[in-house]
Amino acid sequence: MxxxxxxxxxxxxxxxxxxxxxxxxxxxxxxxxxxxxxxxxxxxxxxxxxxxxxxxxxxxxxxxxxxxxxxxxxxxxxxxxxxxxxxxxxxxxxxxxxxxxxxxxxxxxxxxxxxxxxxxxxxxxxxxxxxxxxxxxxxxxxxxxxxxxxxxxxxxxxxxxxxxxxxxxxxxxxxxxxxxxxxxxxxxxxxxxxxxxxxxxxxxxxxxxxxxxxxxGLKPVFTLGKLTTLPLNLYFYIILLGVLLGVLGVVFNNILLKTQNLYAAQKWLPKEMKIIIPLLISVVIGIFLPQVLGGGHELITSLITNNFSLTILVIVVIVKFLFTMASFGSGAPGGIFLPLLAIGALIGNVYGMALVNFIHFDSIYINNFIILAMAGYFAAVVRSPITGTILITEMTGTFSHLLSLAIVSIVAYIVADILGSKPIYESLLEKILHNQGEKISIGNKKNKSILEFAVCMGSDLDGKQIKEIKWPSRCLLVAVKRGEDEIIPKGDTVIFPGDYLIVLTNEDRVSKINDVLTMITGSCDTLK
CATH class of the missing domain: 1.10.3080.10 (Clc chloride channel)
Incomplete structure (x- = not known):
């Protein structure tokens, strides 16, 4: 049948x-x-x-x-x-x-x-x-x-x-x-x-x-020309930049969320009118500082090809930061990915110019700090250091700076983590769910869904037998994937880090099962 x-x-x-x-x-x-x-x-x-x-x-x-x-x-x-x-x-x-x-x-x-x-x-x-x-x-x-x-x-x-x-x-x-x-x-x-x-x-x-x-075309998004590789004896300045970016990344996240709250608090202003506010602000900016308009692709390119004074750079980074807050906080359809890369590039340029002006640093390395700051700022805000490192490597079309990019990203990530800042997209999702009363898509009780969970080292499941674990109700562990092997689970089957648990549940239970098993497997998002 x-x-x-x-x-x-x-x-x-x-x-x-x-x-x-x-x-x-x-x-x-x-x-x-x-x-x-x-x-x-x-x-x-x-x-x-x-x-x-x-x-x-x-x-x-x-x-x-x-x-x-x-x-x-x-x-x-x-x-x-x-x-x-x-x-x-x-x-x-x-x-x-x-x-x-x-x-x-x-x-x-x-x-x-x-x-x-x-x-x-x-x-x-x-x-x-x-x-x-x-x-x-x-x-x-x-x-x-x-x-x-x-x-x-x-x-x-x-x-x-x-x-x-x-x-x-x-x-x-x-x-x-x-x-x-x-x-x-x-x-x-x-x-x-x-x-x-x-x-x-x-x-x-x-x-x-x-x-x-x-x-x-096949050319990278940002054409940097030939960059001089930063010597290892100057990597202290990369670590210092990572610390600065970590702190500023936390500031970015906090102010972005507060800006959204500020817009939401204006009850007298209808939702459909809120996007008009940053558009009106853009008129003033378009007249006096048009480089700040838009995502920031042209702005990043201009930093690489032109030499701006330290004063102008500081003004541009402040205006770009505040305008990004006003634009995104309004709820307009658009991302923060490219603007935060532009702000990071500006911070890197300011940092490089400050080193040149105050400790007579070689100006040939300023462009290095621009691309390093993009990766580090991304890692501090989004809390995805690997993605940030690879993204900037691909966007610039050069692998010669992979070590320095990875170092500044991980330092910025650690600093943001120590300061207790959540990844921005996780915070934004929590706000959306809170505003909507966490309306969960229920699904059909008769339908079944399969979920997959990675077991992390040090999680509640690490080294335990299946029978020792208190599993959530109305879910069934149907397989344990270990490398290329797929194990049929038994009571005495031991779960190891790196295993993938394949769980069967009713469609209407997916959200709750997801929350519980994500917590006990120690999945990546709970460790951030």
Whole structure:
């Protein structure tokens, strides 16, 4: 007799054993679709950036035109505000929303997110807000993965991997950085180094990068020219920079969350009007300091090719920081990835210039500090040092600075950890869940889902027999993966670090089981 329910116990387990290779091919398809979408997104943002620059050049010649431009920005802000009010999932970065979907604590309607995030992101970032394309690209890719799963009626476990693959492909296509896309999926989005996640995400990221490279070329995002490698006897200054970035990363996270609270506290201001505030601020900035507008790609490039005075750099970094806070806090669709890299680059430039001016440091190394600070600031804010190191390596197209990048990233990460700062995307997800009353996507009680958990060293399960563990109710441990072996669990089976636990549960219990087993396995996100 044919079993028609794809989500019953038999079919769920059957798919688990049969879809490993299929995930690779599905990842390639999701990567190609995501690559095409992100190419269109990047192209539209580039054209919008050129148009914005031309508008402010015209305003400089004919100041009277500032009035119709303000009127246009008010209309744009109101339209985007209505879109965010109608579909809250398109607000902000998009990365916390993707993590919430994977944890089954948020629900996402893929086609509404694609339309809303695409149009809303172009209107917001294209109008000059200090927001990045990478967060929306990650969410757009995740929505493509979910859409593929829903259209072809894939089982829930497949959907989870396809969403992760799409997220990886989105970042890869946004920055021409496939390895960083994969590492971001492993380190931040999925939060474990599952071989299945690695295979599906890598195939998606490489295919998305192939598509993006076909349109934008093979050159790295930032062309640095030839950089002189920093000698080992000067690495003390890298460690000092890492400490500074760790502290400033904590400041970034705290002020960003407080800015969101400040916007939320203005009860007299309707939600659809809040995005108008940073757009009006952008008019003043566009007239006096246009370099600060947008995500910051051109700003980073200008730091590498031009020499700015220390005073100007300090002013630019302060304005960029405050404008980023105002832009993101409003809830406009756009990420903080690229703006925080721009702020990091500015901090590195200020740091390098200060060394040159006050201790007669060789100015040839200033560009080194620019790229080092980007990686370190990313590690301090996002708390993903491996991703930060690989991302900057790919974006700059040079591996000669891998050691220094890794050192500054880990130092900044440790300092932020000592100061008790949470990863920014984790904090943003908690805020979203709190604001929505943690509305969990319930699912069908009759359907089954498979979950995968990595056992970390020193966790509650480390070295224990299965019978010694108090497992959550209504879940079944169906397999223990150890390397290439898959062990059928027995009462006396001992669990070791590095094992992957395969758990079967009802779909309506996924969120609760996720929380409990993530805690007792000591998964990566609980150790951050």
């Amino acid at each position: 044919e079993v028609k329910n794809k989500h019953n116990t038999y079919n769920t387990l059957f798919h688990w054993h049969s879809f490993k290779l299929k995930l690779v091919f599905e990842g390639i398809v999701v990567g190609i679709l995501t690559g095409l979408l992100i190419v269109l997104y990047r192209y539209a943002l580039e054209k919008a950036g050129v148009l914005l620059s031309d508008i402010y050049k015209i305003i400089a010649i004919k100041p009277i035109l500032i009035l119709p431009w303000i009127g246009a920005l008010i209309i744009i802000g109101y339209i985007v505000g209505l879109m965010v009010k109608h579909e809250p999932m398109i607000s902000g970065s998009g990365i916390p929303q993707v993590e919430g979907v994977l944890l089954r604590k948020l629900d996402m309607t893929w086609w509404r997110v694609i339309l809303g995030k695409f149009i809303g992101g172009i209107l917001s970032i294209g109008s000059g807000l200090s927001l990045g394309r990478e967060g929306p690209s990650v969410q757009l890719g995740a929505a493509v993965g979910q859409g593929f799963s829903r259209v072809f009626k894939r089982v829930k476990i497949e959907e989870k991997y396809l969403i992760t693959s799409g997220a990886s492909a989105g970042l890869a296509a946004a920055f021409n950085a496939p390895l960083a896309g994969v590492m971001f999926a492993l380190e931040e989005v999925h939060k474990n180094f599952s071989p299945l996640v690695l295979l599906s995400s890598l195939s998606a990221a490489l295919s998305a990068d192939f598509i993006a490279s076909g349109f934008f």
